[in-house]
Amino acid sequence: MTHYDFGLFVIGAGSGGVRTANMASGLGVKVAIAEERYLGGTCVNVGCVPKKLFVYASQFQDQFDAAAGFGWTVDKSTFNWTSLIKNKNQEIVRLQKVYKNRLQKSGVRIITGRAQVLDAHTVAVDGKEYSAERILIATGGWPFVPDIPGKQHIVTSNDMFFLEQLPKRLIIVGGGYIAVEFAGILHGLGVNTTICHRGHKLLSGFDEDIRDFLAHEMTKKGINILFNTDIEAIENADDSFAARLIDGSKVNTDLVMYATGRIPNTTGFGLEMLGVELDSERAIKVNSDYQTNVPSIYALGDVTNRVNLTPVAIAEGMALVNKLYVNQLGPVDYDNIPTAVFSQPTIGAVGLTEAQAREKYPDIDIYKTSFTPMKNNLSGIDEKTLMKMIVIRSTDRVVGMHMAGPDAPEIIQGMAVAIRAGATKTVFDSTIGIHPTAAEEFVTLRDAVN
Numbered sequence: 001m002t003h004y005d006f007g008l009f010v011i012g013a014g015s016g017g018v019r020t021a022n023m024a025s026g027l028g029v030k031v032a033i034a035e036e037r038y039l040g041g042t043c044v045n046v047g048c049v050p051k052k053l054f055v056y057a058s059q060f061q062d063q064f065d066a067a068a069g070f071g072w073t074v075d076k077s078t079f080n081w082t083s084l085i086k087n088k089n090q091e092i093v094r095l096q097k098v099y100k101n102r103l104q105k106s107g108v109r110i111i112t113g114r115a116q117v118l119d120a121h122t123v124a125v126d127g128k129e130y131s132a133e134r135i136l137i138a139t140g141g142w143p144f145v146p147d148i149p150g151k152q153h154i155v156t157s158n159d160m161f162f163l164e165q166l167p168k169r170l171i172i173v174g175g176g177y178i179a180v181e182f183a184g185i186l187h188g189l190g191v192n193t194t195i196c197h198r199g200h201k202l203l204s205g206f207d208e209d210i211r212d213f214l215a216h217e218m219t220k221k222g223i224n225i226l227f228n229t230d231i232e233a234i235e236n237a238d239d240s241f242a243a244r245l246i247d248g249s250k251v252n253t254d255l256v257m258y259a260t261g262r263i264p265n266t267t268g269f270g271l272e273m274l275g276v277e278l279d280s281e282r283a284i285k286v287n288s289d290y291q292t293n294v295p296s297i298y299a300l301g302d303v304t305n306r307v308n309l310t311p312v313a314i315a316e317g318m319a320l321v322n323k324l325y326v327n328q329l330g331p332v333d334y335d336n337i338p339t340a341v342f343s344q345p346t347i348g349a350v351g352l353t354e355a356q357a358r359e360k361y362p363d364i365d366i367y368k369t370s371f372t373p374m375k376n377n378l379s380g381i382d383e384k385t386l387m388k389m390i391v392i393r394s395t396d397r398v399v400g401m402h403m404a405g406p407d408a409p410e411i412i413q414g415m416a417v418a419i420r421a422g423a424t425k426t427v428f429d430s431t432i433g434i435h436p437t438a439a440e441e442f443v444t445l446r447d448a449v450n
């Protein structure tokens, strides 16, 4: 029998890689994990975690303003960006330590440095070679920025977490998750924010009503959204920039951020030489067991560019370990994955959009409600909530739920369980609401609006 240094060698210590390593090691497999940058990957360092901390930071001014409606007098507030960055960095360092401790406690060998896959069973890190029965690629993705004149002036979400100072004016290019989340953050922190999006609506893939609602609410707050346009070139003008748009007009700004998608990290570490198959977007192709065309090499998470969400990478890691070491079949169910956007208002969604449901089923009922959240009746904040439920009339099955408004991600997480369990509209209707909440609206939707 061939002897290997490790049973499993994981490349990339992001959410998917770390969970796979910990779980496999816990089952007695000899595991190593190589990481060149930071433990915890994108989510912990330049993604979900610091993003959400920034979202919290950006909401205080609204809350100070709202306090007057509840009888409070709040003295003049000031905001210190440097202090936020420092505190955020401390929290990230704390989380990195948590990751490190957990890996060490599970018995995973952490190897710091850039890994190079030499052959189907050999990885080198900083010149030292390790053999492994299996190699897992979990190297995630990296922001994509299109080639335009002036590209060198562009920052991405990676840079936004470490800016030395806040700009007065900012243009964000893109209309996806990162663009709308950062627009809300920067606007909330007092930056004059413009979204420049090539499409005619934000958040492609989401329900049309939610897309329209979000753009409307963001515009009401004072975020400038330019649709159906793009930046042709960025020109440097002293210490600011002029963005030249495709119609020839110019927008002056202090900073240009691109949030135009992410590309899988698949270059420069040996995959090409080994003949690991990539798709047209350079994502690693895997079968339903996360196995590449080289049988001892596996891949999961953003590097496979399927559903690029942290909890999905984690679920894939657990499914892989179960498959390899517990001999349990349990592939990830990619249907009904709930998702949230931490825009302002926040969005939560699970299941089919109205358009998808209409295409799939002939008999769809739509339930919808829009209202002013209770707090806003006194707060003076002009932000509404939208809730929507999609039901197949013949079977009574709820197949889609969408919400924009305060706490939408928290509420939709619970609703996702009901949808997975196959809940019918009758089950929702017979569920007693919790009063007074926004969530209770989902169990009191009476008339289809179709």
Ligand code: NDP
Binding pocket: 146, 173, 174, 175, 176, 177, 178, 179, 181, 197, 198, 199, 203, 204, 230, 259, 260, 261, 262, 307, 308, 309, 339, 340, 341, 342
């Ligand atoms: P998205 O794919 O969500 O959005 C990219 C946006 O950029 C789209 O609006 C797209 O337009 C536009 N775009 C793409 N290419 C170009 C181009 N060449 N020129 C101009 N515009 C362009 O990517 P993000 O970068 O926002 O986020 C990456 C991924 O990270 C998300 O898809 C998501 O999976 C994950 N993520 C999840 C979060 C969460 O769970 N809350 C938060 C942040 C990220 P069009 O629609 O026309 O293609």
